[in-house]
Every structure is written in structure tokens, then in C-alpha cells.
Amino acid sequence: MIPLNKPVQPDLRKLEKFLDRINNKGWYTNFGPIHQELTEKLKEYLGVENLLLTNNGTSALQVAARAIDTKSILSTPFSFVATVSAFKWQKDELAFTDIDPITLNLSPQKVEAAYQKGCKADTVVATHVYGNPCNVDELTQVSKKNKFQIIYDAAHAFGVKINDEPVLNHGAASTLSFHATKLFHTIEGGAIIFKDKSALEKAEEIINFGIRPERGIVDVGINAKLNEYQAAVGLVNLEVIDSILEHRVEMFYRYRKNLEDVVELPKWHPNSNCNGAYMPILLKNGRELHDISNRLGMHGIQTRNYFSPSLDKVFVDSHNYGSKVSLASAERVLCLPMHSYLSAGNVDEITNIIKKAL
Numbered sequence: 001m002i003p004l005n006k007p008v009q010p011d012l013r014k015l016e017k018f019l020d021r022i023n024n025k026g027w028y029t030n031f032g033p034i035h036q037e038l039t040e041k042l043k044e045y046l047g048v049e050n051l052l053l054t055n056n057g058t059s060a061l062q063v064a065a066r067a068i069d070t071k072s073i074l075s076t077p078f079s080f081v082a083t084v085s086a087f088k089w090q091k092d093e094l095a096f097t098d099i100d101p102i103t104l105n106l107s108p109q110k111v112e113a114a115y116q117k118g119c120k121a122d123t124v125v126a127t128h129v130y131g132n133p134c135n136v137d138e139l140t141q142v143s144k145k146n147k148f149q150i151i152y153d154a155a156h157a158f159g160v161k162i163n164d165e166p167v168l169n170h171g172a173a174s175t176l177s178f179h180a181t182k183l184f185h186t187i188e189g190g191a192i193i194f195k196d197k198s199a200l201e202k203a204e205e206i207i208n209f210g211i212r213p214e215r216g217i218v219d220v221g222i223n224a225k226l227n228e229y230q231a232a233v234g235l236v237n238l239e240v241i242d243s244i245l246e247h248r249v250e251m252f253y254r255y256r257k258n259l260e261d262v263v264e265l266p267k268w269h270p271n272s273n274c275n276g277a278y279m280p281i282l283l284k285n286g287r288e289l290h291d292i293s294n295r296l297g298m299h300g301i302q303t304r305n306y307f308s309p310s311l312d313k314v315f316v317d318s319h320n321y322g323s324k325v326s327l328a329s330a331e332r333v334l335c336l337p338m339h340s341y342l343s344a345g346n347v348d349e350i351t352n353i354i355k356k357a358l
């Protein structure tokens with residue numbers, strides 16, 4: 001049995017030391033010392049400034065939306081549902097436009113075309129799909145011309161850089177997810193990286209019931225704080241993050257080398273590193289996808305048709321400036337097993353089954 005994903009197991013001996021510290025202080029949540037330490041270590045590791053931890057990646061998106069005060073968004077239909085539902089949750093108007101067929105990321109040309117056709121969205125929401133960064137330079141250019149802000153769902157893009165610059169520093173905000181299935185995790189958790197310090201300060205209030213210390217209740221807020229136990233898991237996992245990334249990247253390139261002449265593979269940004277967050281392949285069509293996933297399933301190998309469905313099929317009452325590529329990609333994209341406990345032998349076994357089938 002080879003699972004699609006297997007969460008990183010935190011080192012229990014290291015974790016116990018942190019839990020002892022928490023008991024000794026009697027400080028379990030509300031921006032405690034472990035929370036503070038994880039914030040500082042992540043800022044340093046990721047090369048970012050205005051980072052705020054949250055209790056998950058979906059609340060990170062919701063809080064970013066409120067801190068930046070979005071009212072209407074133009075988004076990619078090719079992402080996890082939370083990318084879009086976080087904004088629907090606060091009753092933002094929603095529109096979609098299409099992705100690039102080679103990278104599967106939101107297409108800057110299609111965004112420009114949507115604004116030419118009268119799109120009025122104040123914010124574009126784009127996902128760095130599978131950790132492959134969007135064309136951030138072109139999106140920035142289009143945003144300046146059409147005067148919208150950009151929020152990046154960077155849930156897959158932990159540790160990703162373009163020309164050695166963290167991809168998280170693009171846009172008004174980028175959000176991360178530290179869910180157990182992600183390559184860096186705190187069981188449940190997330191973070192927002194803001195361009196502006198003022199937005200960070202507003203978000204600090206929002207995640208704490210709208211309370212600003214010394215000033216009282218200054219805003220409508222929610223409770224989206226990461227607790228000390230989960231921050232401790234983060235610190236323990238962060239100690240081994242380099243080996244986690246190294247292993248995933250090695251498996252990623254092994255898969256790609258084994259499969260490069262056999263299936264279509266999304267094209268990566270030319271100036272970015274890979275983090276091995278996911279291993280997507282593109283089959284010819286839905287029928288071939290089901291054939292391959294069934295064959296792998298018979299060998300106990302889990303796969304997932306991710307992302308599917310294209311989100312314009314879920315949020316049918318939103319404006320759609322085009323989603324043909326997204327609809328077609330959602331039919332034929334398959335994610336193969338990728339996690340810390342996957343071996344080179346596993347990868348070869350999986351790719352051999354695919355090669356034989358095709």
C-alpha cells in the first residue's frame with residue numbers, strides 16, 4: 001500500500017520538551033512564547049517580514065480578505081475550494097477567468113482580457129498551483145494597469161523562490177496552510193504574509209475578536225489564533241524542514257525523469273525552485289485518467305484527481321470570463337503519491353505501472 005500522502009510525524013522526544021515548557025509556564029494559547037518563537041523562525045526561514053500565524057489556511061484567506069477589505073474578486077477556477085469559498089464566506093462578489101494550459105496557474109493574459117471586458121473586481125486571487133509559482137511579474141503589471149490588488153493562495157508554495165526571492169513577498173498578501181497533509185505542518189495551522197505592516201496589525205486584531213491590547217475592541221473579529229501545542233509541532237517540524245524538502249524534490253525529479261516521455265507534465269516557472277509539494281501528471285482525457293488510477297489502485301497505490309471539479313462548476317452563479325482550460329485540466333490531472341516516507345523504489349514501481357499501461 002502506497003498512500004497518496006502521509007503526514008510528517010513530529011519527533012516526540014523533542015515535542016515533549018516543548019510541552020513541558022508550556023506546562024511550566026501555564027500559557028497554552030493567545031500569542032505565547034512558543035507562538036512568538038515559531039513566528040520569528042518562520043520569518044527568518046522564509047525570508048519574509050510581516051508574517052501572522054493563524055489556526056488554519058482557510059482562516060488565513062478569510063482574515064486576509066477582511067484585513068485588505070476585498071469586496072469583489074476575480075479568481076482561478078483551478079484550485080482547492082477554500083481559495084474561493086473564503087471570499088464567498090464574506091459575501092464577496094465572485095468571477096472566474098481561465099488558467100494557462102502549460103502551467104495550470106491563473107493566466108495574466110486572461111486576467112487582462114477579463115478587465116478589458118469590464119471586470120470590476122478589486123482583488124485578483126491566484127494560487128501557486130502545486131507549488132509552481134504564478135507569473136507574478138506579469139500579474140503585477142496587469143494589476144498596476146487595472147488597479148486591483150492581488151492575494152496569492154500560497155498553500156502549496158512553502159519555501160518557493162523566484163530568482164532567489166521568496167514568492168511569498170508578492171501581492172498585497174500571501175497565505176500558507178500548515179495542515180497535516182502539507183509539507184510543513186502544525187497539524188492545523190496557517191499564516192498570512194502581508195506586504196504592509198498596517199494590514200498585519202489589522203489582521204492581528206481580527207484573529208483576536210477585534211481586540212487591540214490597551215485599546216479594547218476596535219473591530220469586528222473572530223478567533224483564529226494558533227495555540228502553543230500546535231506552534232510546538234511547528235518548531236519541531238521546522239528543525240527537519242531542509243531534509244523534508246530535499247527528499248521531496250529528489251522524488252519529484254525522479255518521477256519527472258521517469259515519466260517525461262510518457263505523459264504530459266505541467267511546466268514549471270523557469271526561474272523558480274521546486275519544493276516537491278505535489279506530483280501532478282496530465283493524462284490525455286478522463287478515460288485514460290480513470291484507467292491509470294484504477295490500475296494503480298489495484299496495486300494498492302493511491303492517487304487523486306486534484307483539482308477537480310473546476311470551481312466554476314461549484315459556484316455556478318458567479319461571473320465567468322472563461323474556464324475552458326480549467327474544465328479540461330480538471331478532467332485529466334492526476335496527483336501521484338508524494339510524502340516524506342515515499343522511497344525511490346516506490347516511485348519506480350509507480351512509474352513502471354504507468355509506463356506499462358500507456
Ligand SMILES: *Cc1c(COP(=O)(O)O)cnc(C)c1O
Nearest residue numbers: 056057058080082155177178179
Ligand atoms: C490546503 C489548502 C488550503 C486550506 O488550508 P487549510 O489549512 O486546510 O484550511 C487552501 N488552499 C489551498 C490551495 C490548499 O491546498
